[in-house]
Amino acid sequence: TSPETILANGPYVLTSYEPAATTIQATKNPDYWDADKVALAGIKWQVIKDSQQAMLSYQNGDLDIATLSGEQVEQFQADPEFHNIMAGYLWYISPNQKVAGLENENLRKALALAYDKEAIAKNILKDGSIAAYFAVPTLLATGPDGKDFRETSGTYFEADKAQALAYWEEAKKELGVDSLTYTMIVEDTESAQNVAQFIQAEIQTTLPGITIKLEVMPKKNRVERMQEGEFELGLTRWGPDYSDPMTYLDMWITDSSNNYGFWSNSEYDAIINSAKKGELALDVEKRWEALKEAEKIVMDEAVIFPVYQKGDAVMIKSTVSGVEFHSVGINRIYKNTTKQ
Numbered sequence: 001t002s003p004e005t006i007l008a009n010g011p012y013v014l015t016s017y018e019p020a021a022t023t024i025q026a027t028k029n030p031d032y033w034d035a036d037k038v039a040l041a042g043i044k045w046q047v048i049k050d051s052q053q054a055m056l057s058y059q060n061g062d063l064d065i066a067t068l069s070g071e072q073v074e075q076f077q078a079d080p081e082f083h084n085i086m087a088g089y090l091w092y093i094s095p096n097q098k099v100a101g102l103e104n105e106n107l108r109k110a111l112a113l114a115y116d117k118e119a120i121a122k123n124i125l126k127d128g129s130i131a132a133y134f135a136v137p138t139l140l141a142t143g144p145d146g147k148d149f150r151e152t153s154g155t156y157f158e159a160d161k162a163q164a165l166a167y168w169e170e171a172k173k174e175l176g177v178d179s180l181t182y183t184m185i186v187e188d189t190e191s192a193q194n195v196a197q198f199i200q201a202e203i204q205t206t207l208p209g210i211t212i213k214l215e216v217m218p219k220k221n222r223v224e225r226m227q228e229g230e231f232e233l234g235l236t237r238w239g240p241d242y243s244d245p246m247t248y249l250d251m252w253i254t255d256s257s258n259n260y261g262f263w264s265n266s267e268y269d270a271i272i273n274s275a276k277k278g279e280l281a282l283d284v285e286k287r288w289e290a291l292k293e294a295e296k297i298v299m300d301e302a303v304i305f306p307v308y309q310k311g312d313a314v315m316i317k318s319t320v321s322g323v324e325f326h327s328v329g330i331n332r333i334y335k336n337t338t339k340q
Contacts, residue, residue, distance in 0.1 A: 011038045011335045022047045039322075039338045051190055055315070064320045064339065068313040069191050073126040081315050084128040088327035089310035090137050090248065091195070091237045093184070094260040095302075099232045101180050102261075107171035108302035111210075111233075112157045113164035115202035121308050124194050128311025133158055135298050136245045136291075137309045139327050143288045149245050153292050156299035157306060161206045168207045179209040184233035185226070187219040195307065196235050226260045234260060237310070240328045245291045246276065247328075252303055263303045268294060 003014045011032045016025035027042035029035065046062070048054040051069040055076075058066035068076060076082050095102040095111070102108065117131035130138070138150040145152065172178060186196040193216060200212040212233070217225075226234045238258070240247040251258035253269050271294045274280040280287040298304065316323060319340040324333040 009033075011035070012040075012043060015042070034335070038335060040334065043334055049189060058315055058317075064317045065323065066315045068127060068315060070124065070126055070194065073128075073313045076315065077313070079315070081318055083314045083316055085312045085314060085325045086128060086130075086139055086327060087310040087312050087325075087331060088137055088140055088240045089237050090132055090135070091235070091307045091310065092132065092135075093199070093305040093307065094226065094234045094236055095305070096229060096232055096234075097261045097263055098229065099182070101171075101175055101177070102182075102232070104171050104175055105301060106167045106174060107180075108305070110164045110167035110171055110207055111203060112302045112305035113160050113167065114206040115199045115307075116159045117157075117306070117308060118159070120195055120198055124198055125191060125308065125311070127313035129308045130311065132306035132309050134306060135295050135304060136248050137240070137327075140240055140247075141243050141245055144284045145288075149288075149291075154296055154299070156296075157302075164206050168210070172209070177209075179211070181211040181213065182232045183213040183215050184235060185215045185217060185222050185231045186235045187222045188216050189219070192235060199235075199307070227257065229260070229262065231260075235307070236260070239331070243328045245295070246272075249291060249294050249298070250276065252298055261303060263301070265297060265301070268297045271297075 001019055003017055006014050008014065008029065009032070011029055011034070012026035013029045014024070015027045016023065024045040024047070025042065028038050028040065032038060046057065048057065051067070051072060054063065054066045055068065055072055057063045095108055097103045117133070121129045121131045133155045134150060134153065136149055136153070138148060141149050143149060143152070184196060184200070186192050196214050200214055203210055203212050222234065222236070225231045226236060238248060238251065250256065250272050252263060253259065253272050254264040271280070271290050275287050275290055280290050312325070320337065322336040322338050324336065325331065326333065
C-alpha cells in the first residue's frame, strides 16, 4: 500500500503511489542488474477512466501512450501511431452456483448461449478483442506437437439463441419457475459497462422471463465481492501468470480461491492434480490431452460463460520506441524503452 513497503528488483522502483491514486510514479532502479541498459529516468502513469479524456491528453502531449476503446479505434486506426496488440486476458461471466437456480446446468447453458460474442468484439470493443469460445485463450501456450493449445482444442458456446431458448425451457421445468431475476456485478470501466449492458439486453431478449440487473462498482470491490461469494453473476477476467493452460484450468478445482462459482467436480480435480504433480505430470503428451479434456468438462458444465479475449488498441508517440507487449505475465515491459 506504499512505495516504502514494496520490494522490487526490476528496472524501475515505485516512488509515488497512494491507494486509489490517479498518478503513479516509478524511477530507474540503480541496483537493477542491467541498469546500464535502462534509458528512461522513470515512468509516470495517469489513471484516466474516460477514454475520450485519455485521448485528449494524448493529443495535447500530456501522454506518450494511451489505450483506445470503441468508436475511437475506427477514428484512429489509420494513424501511424496506432498499434493493435492481442492480450492474454479472458473476460467471462462467473455464475455463483450457491444462488438458487444457477446450480441448474440447463439454465447456465441457456445464459452462456444467449448473447452474441462476435458483436461484442466487433461492434462494441473494436480494439482487436476476439470472441471467446473457450476457457483457455489463444496465443497462451504451445504443446508438445508444436501447435497452440487452441488449434487442437474444441470450440464451445457459439451463439445459438434457439438452443439457448431450448435450454431455458428445460430449466423452467426442472426449477418449477417461469421467471428469474439476477444481478450481475460489473466494474466501473467504460468497456466493462458497455459489454455488460449489451449482454443484459441480449439475455433478456433471447430468454423471456429472465431479468438481469447490473450493479456497477470499482474493480477492487467487484473482486472482493466475488472472493467472498457475495454475488449472483459477475463479469470478471483472468490474465495468465505463466505460459501453460494450467494458469487458467487450476482456478476451477474444488475450494480454489479463484473458483468464484463454487463448482466442484471430482473427475476434474483428479485430472488437474495429476497434471500438476501426479502421473500426468510425467508424460508431456498425455498431460496435454488431459488438459484439453479438463477444459471440455468446464465448458460442458457451463462453469463459466466466456465472453471475449482482450485485444488492445494503443496509441504510442513516434518519439517512443522499445515498449514490449506480452500476452503472458507482465503485459508491458519498459526495460528497453527510449524516448527522443
